[in-house]
Amino acid sequence: MDSSATDGARLPPPRAGSRLCVRCGERKAALKRPKTLEQICRECFYIIFEDEIHQTIVQNSLFKAGERVAIGASGGKDSTVLAYVLSELNRQHNYGLDLFLLSVDEGITGYRDDSLETVKRNEIQYGLPLKIVSYKDLYGWTMDDIVKAIGLKNNCTFCGVFRRQALDRGAALLKADKIVTGHNADDIAETVLLNILRGDIARLSRCTFITTGEDGPIPRCKPFKYTYEKEIVMYAYFKKLDYFSTECIYSPNAYRGFAREFIKDLERMRPRAILDIIKSGENFRISTTTRMPEQGTCERCGYISSQKLCKACVLLDGLNRGLPKLGIGSTKAGARADSDGKQRTKRSERNTSSLQGKHGNFDF
Amino acid sequence: MAACGGAGAGCGPQCSSSSSAGGQEDALAESMGRLSTASAAAACGKCDGGGAAVAVAGGVGMCAGCFRTHLFGKFKLSVTSNAMVRPTDAVLLAFSGGPASRVALQFIHEMQSKAIQSWEASNSQALPVFSLGVVFVDERSVLSASLPGHEIQAAIEDIRSVVSGLSPGDKRVHIAPLEEVFSSGSDDKAARLKEVVGVISDETGRDDFVRRLRMLSLQKVALENGYTKIMLGTCASGIACHVLSATVKGQGYALPADVQYVDTRWEVPVVLPLHDCLAQELNLLCEIDSLKTQQLLDRPCSGINGLVSSFVSRLREENSSREHTILRTAQKLKPFSFNKFSANGYHDFLPSRLRPKFQNIDANECTFSEILCLICGSPFSESELLNLENTKLKAQKKIDLYTAHCCQSCHFQILPAATDMYGHFFSLLPKFWTEKVDAASASHSSLRDQIADYLLDEDDGN
Numbered sequence: 001m002d003s004s005a006t007d008g009a010r011l012p013p014p015r016a017g018s019r020l021c022v023r024c025g026e027r028k029a030a031l032k033r034p035k036t037l038e039q040i041c042r043e044c045f046y047i048i049f050e051d052e053i054h055q056t057i058v059q060n061s062l063f064k065a066g067e068r069v070a071i072g073a074s075g076g077k078d079s080t081v082l083a084y085v086l087s088e089l090n091r092q093h094n095y096g097l098d099l100f101l102l103s104v105d106e107g108i109t110g111y112r113d114d115s116l117e118t119v120k121r122n123e124i125q126y127g128l129p130l131k132i133v134s135y136k137d138l139y140g141w142t143m144d145d146i147v148k149a150i151g152l153k154n155n156c157t158f159c160g161v162f163r164r165q166a167l168d169r170g171a172a173l174l175k176a177d178k179i180v181t182g183h184n185a186d187d188i189a190e191t192v193l194l195n196i197l198r199g200d201i202a203r204l205s206r207c208t209f210i211t212t213g214e215d216g217p218i219p220r221c222k223p224f225k226y227t228y229e230k231e232i233v234m235y236a237y238f239k240k241l242d243y244f245s246t247e248c249i250y251s252p253n254a255y256r257g258f259a260r261e262f263i264k265d266l267e268r269m270r271p272r273a274i275l276d277i278i279k280s281g282e283n284f285r286i287s288t289t290t291r292m293p294e295q296g297t298c299e300r301c302g303y304i305s306s307q308k309l310c311k312a313c314v315l316l317d318g319l320n321r322g323l324p325k326l327g328i329g330s331t332k333a334g335a336r337a338d339s340d341g342k343q344r345t346k347r348s349e350r351n352t353s354s355l356q357g358k359h360g361n362f363d364f
Numbered sequence: 365m366a367a368c369g370g371a372g373a374g375c376g377p378q379c380s381s382s383s384s385a386g387g388q389e390d391a392l393a394e395s396m397g398r399l400s401t402a403s404a405a406a407a408c409g410k411c412d413g414g415g416a417a418v419a420v421a422g423g424v425g426m427c428a429g430c431f432r433t434h435l436f437g438k439f440k441l442s443v444t445s446n447a448m449v450r451p452t453d454a455v456l457l458a459f460s461g462g463p464a465s466r467v468a469l470q471f472i473h474e475m476q477s478k479a480i481q482s483w484e485a486s487n488s489q490a491l492p493v494f495s496l497g498v499v500f501v502d503e504r505s506v507l508s509a510s511l512p513g514h515e516i517q518a519a520i521e522d523i524r525s526v527v528s529g530l531s532p533g534d535k536r537v538h539i540a541p542l543e544e545v546f547s548s549g550s551d552d553k554a555a556r557l558k559e560v561v562g563v564i565s566d567e568t569g570r571d572d573f574v575r576r577l578r579m580l581s582l583q584k585v586a587l588e589n590g591y592t593k594i595m596l597g598t599c600a601s602g603i604a605c606h607v608l609s610a611t612v613k614g615q616g617y618a619l620p621a622d623v624q625y626v627d628t629r630w631e632v633p634v635v636l637p638l639h640d641c642l643a644q645e646l647n648l649l650c651e652i653d654s655l656k657t658q659q660l661l662d663r664p665c666s667g668i669n670g671l672v673s674s675f676v677s678r679l680r681e682e683n684s685s686r687e688h689t690i691l692r693t694a695q696k697l698k699p700f701s702f703n704k705f706s707a708n709g710y711h712d713f714l715p716s717r718l719r720p721k722f723q724n725i726d727a728n729e730c731t732f733s734e735i736l737c738l739i740c741g742s743p744f745s746e747s748e749l750l751n752l753e754n755t756k757l758k759a760q761k762k763i764d765l766y767t768a769h770c771c772q773s774c775h776f777q778i779l780p781a782a783t784d785m786y787g788h789f790f791s792l793l794p795k796f797w798t799e800k801v802d803a804a805s806a807s808h809s810s811l812r813d814q815i816a817d818y819l820l821d822e823d824d825g826n
Contacts, residue, residue, distance in 0.1 A: 196611065197679065199689045201696040258682070262675045266612060269668060270568070272776070273612050280616025283745050285698040 023048070031238075034230035035271055042238055049235050053223055054089050060210050062221045063178065065096035070176040070218075072167055073101040073122065073130070075115030078182030080122060080243035081232050082224060086180065087126050100174065104166045105134035106159055107142025108249060115244040122242065133170035135162055139316055147250055149319060155250050158319075161311045165303055171218050179220045186229040186263060188222070189274045192281035193259045201286060208281035215295065216304050228274060230267075410434075419648055428652045435649055438640045439471045446625040447705050448635040449593060451479070453494040456538075456591035456632075458582050460500070461523055461658040463650040465597030468638055470655060472496060472595060473530045480532050498527050499538040499585045501578050505554045506542060506561055519658050526656055538585050545580045545794045560792035563785065568613075568667030569777030576740055579630075580794060586632040594634045601643035601676070603636075604687040607694045609672040613773045618742030623694045624703040629741055633705070642687055644680075700734060700743055737771035738797050739778055748772060762802075766790045769801050 021029045021041035029039035033048070040048070056062075063069060071086060073079045083101060090097045103119050106112050116132065123130040136142050139162060147155050171179050188208060195204035206212060211221040224232065236243055266273040297303065298310035305311070318326030408417050408427035417425030426434060443449055449472075457472060459465045479493040500523050504516060520539060527537050543553035557577075564570045582594050603623050610619045621627065627634045638646070650657050665673055679686040734743040735752065744752065748771055755768035763786050770779060780789050790798060 192611065193608070196607065196690060196693045197686060199693045199696075201693060204693065258675065258678055262671070265671055266668065269671060270566075272614075273668070276614030276773075277612055279614045280611040280619070283617035285617060285620055286696070287698040 031234065034234070034267075035228050035275075037271060045231075045234070045238070049227075049231055050085055050089060050092075053085055053227060054093060056210070056226055057089070057095075057223055060221075062180075062211065062223060063095055063097055066098070067177040068098045068100070068175060070100060070102040070131075070167075070171040070174060070179045071128070072179055072181040073103050073119045074182075075103070075118035075122070075244040076182070077232055077236050077241075077243045077245060078184055078224065078229075080118070080241050081236050082180065082182040083122055083126055083128060084239070084241055085235075086223065087128060099128050100176075101128050101130040102167060102170045102174070102176070102179070103130065103132045104163050104170065105132050105136070106163065107135050107144055109144055111246060111249045112143075114246070118242060118244040125242065131170055131174055133166050133173070135166065138162070138166055138169060139312075141316075141319060143250065146319065149322075152250060158315055159250075161315055165310070165312045167220075168218055168303070176218060179218055181220060181222055182224055183222045184224040184227050184229045184232055185274050185278060186260075186267075188225060188281070189263055189277040190259050192277050193262070197259070204281070204284065205286045208278055213304075226275065226278070228267075228271075418652060419645070431645075432649060432653065435467070435641055435645060436471055436474070439468075439637050440475065442625055442637045442639050443472075443475065443635075446635070448595070448626065448637060449475070449494050451491045451494055453593050454497065454589075454591045455494055455593045455595050456497045456499055456582070456586045456589070457595045458501070458597065459498045459523065459527075460597070461519065462597070463646045463655075463657050464599045464602070464638055464641075464643065466526075466655050466657050467641075467646045467649055468595060468597040469498065469527070469530070470653070471637070473533065473535075476533045477531075493533075496533060497536040497538065497589065497591060498523075499540055499582060501581050502539055502541045503574070503578070504541070505557055506574055522656065522658055536589070538589065540581050540585050542574075542577055542581055545577050545584060545796070547795045556792060560789070563780050563789050563792065564778055565781060566667070566777040568669060569774075571666050571669050572740065573778055577794070579634075580796060582634075583630055583632055583796075591632060594630070594632050596634060596636050597638055598636045599638040599641050599643050599646055600691050601680075601687050603639065603694070604690040605669070605673050605676050607690050608676065609669050612668055612672065613777065615742055615771070615773050617745035618737075618771065619694060620697040620699045621703060621741075621743055623691070623697075624699050626704055628702045628705065629736060640691075644684075702734070735769075737774055738766060738769040738801060739774045739793075740771060742771045742773070744771060763787050763790060765801055766798065 019029050019039055021027050021044050022038050023040050023044040027041035027043065030042045031045060032039050033045065069086075071079065071083045073083055083099075086097075087099055089095065090099060101119060101123060103116060105116060119130060119132075122128070134142075143155065143159055146158050150158075167179055167181075191207045192204065195201075195207055208225075210225050211219050213219045235241075263274065263277075294306055295304055296306060298305040298313055299308055300313045301310060303310045303312065307314075309317070314326060407425070408430055409424035410426050410430040418428050419426050419431045449455055455472065457465070457469055459469060473496070476493065476496050479491075483489055483491065483493050500520065502516075502520070504511065524537050527535050541554075543557040546553045546556050561570055561573065564573055585591070586594050606622055607619065610616070610622065621629070625636055625639050627636075649655070664670065676687065676690075735749060736743055752768045755764055767775070767779065767786060779786065
């Protein structure tokens, strides 16, 4: 076994005459399950892995028969495994879903163009139709252009805001009823922690929802909510799934901030800690009187927004007017005295940059 | 003015300690991290004529005097606004010898001496002055590294001398060995303590269990000596760590119970007056006022608790106000009914200034309806309650009831892995915990007792 190809997961080396799978008791155990540390064989791993996702889907009634479901596909491990597993489960359990892949082309040369090739191969391998929406078409800017204009600072803010909206727009174009994304348990645990560290009670209350945006036009759900990242990597590795594992060239390693590292340390010490964090997140007693931002629609593009203009329109406005700082950092800064305002903006920039997770920003 | 405030990294050149006024200040700055800017050029931002700023709090550089006033203000505000100490109270201060409890001792002593002064000055001498005692929990028997006996004795003598140096006001000092939590019947308490701690296989679970025993031991001292409040030196930094570790252990539901100023879950209510002070601030104050602290008997936290505390200190380096933010998040969660003293209606027409002093916890013990975990005292979440109800319906053995009265987190990290060990484990626990469940299930078991002779399924649980 070559463990160098895996993303952080340490696969046990094969040992001659090693134990039998604790689940079936027949075959030789081939791996130690990251979630429970049980030694099981490959076949049982596939069964457990798929069955847990199936149970998550059924217990939370994520889908109804006949729905058109867009799978947010980046070509990375999470979305590739999601596309594969969903199409398998759809077949095995007759969900009756009309699945297709939806990719966003941010326009990052040397990264997205390559990963989109992977998605195109997946389209053929899994027989799922693919739709690609691009920043260039939607906003008139590619990420390459944006980075050229604003540099490498805050570029992830633009990308995150635009991607969120692009997915929704792509799904709307294809008349999808739902979007599914490959966010896994590690991602959600990390978000819970980050929201505690930032004091963001509104996001803390909804970041553990398995389905979000149910009041909006197209709800999004996360079938991998309880699936460990390491198990996803393992599944992809054993099934030899074709995925793209390069990091974004504009998002250096540093983005896997403190919180990510902390969660990895925790997982080593107590694998169930990830599930425990999610459980805590679900059970927090958040007072119903806590003020939540009101949901409205953007005056310009009609997208959901808590402000007059949605974030994407504000950012785009800044780009087009040559004021790329517009809409970045604390919105309160403008109201304060100039010097004070500058300091605040600076501080909040620093905060966001150091607390950004691997997805740039954490608007789910 | 010290400009680097709470912003963390990226201080300007004026923040370097190049212009510091002597070696002592350098050392101070080093140990305090960014809290102390140690720039002699920066003057106190509070009092105009004051000396050089030694500390930064709330974005303002302060001289030693102002810093002290600032901290005392926070302490006093949390005492008065939460009605922590009534004039008739007997307060027991849990004292570890560390900076936080040392500062708490100093501050509560000052409040007491002021009250004594005004009592002496008043004509009627109507309002009595609260009394104060100090307890030190001796955890020698569970410390992993064995300490020479004479060093421990010296440390305890130190504590006695610190307390006796504070006058006016008599303060009793209690030394409570941790093993005393086991009822007097047991022959060798220290061995029993070692055994029950040894049964717990999870390192974090062991750590939490010992903390819990410590609280129990404080309760015991308070009850036996007629104290009406227990005061802890838990500070904002400690609470921030607890917020994260509780989250990580899946105790999100119960979390708000532990992060408030007041906790009346216990027979003797527990209050946290240093709730808003950072550990760094308390350390600094101890150095400025040369308050003697001792770390000899400190038990470093281990397992997940250790990991969390190193994570929090990394966060603090990156942004010194991060602990406050974490605390603020936790404060937005809904507290439980036992997290405040309920007002006694009779005193409602007193002047508002006096009213808080007369607030009382209800005499009735069961003012809150939450079911609490047998071991850690966490209120039960919905799923845990459901499980408990189900068990109550079909439970045959007392052990099943005991386990159903443990929260999911304790279930995992404290209860032994093998279910056949449960009986042994629960028999080792202090009676205080198990007898509550016994009382609650008394009706059930007495029914069973009546027919016990006719039951064939013998079990060791009954």
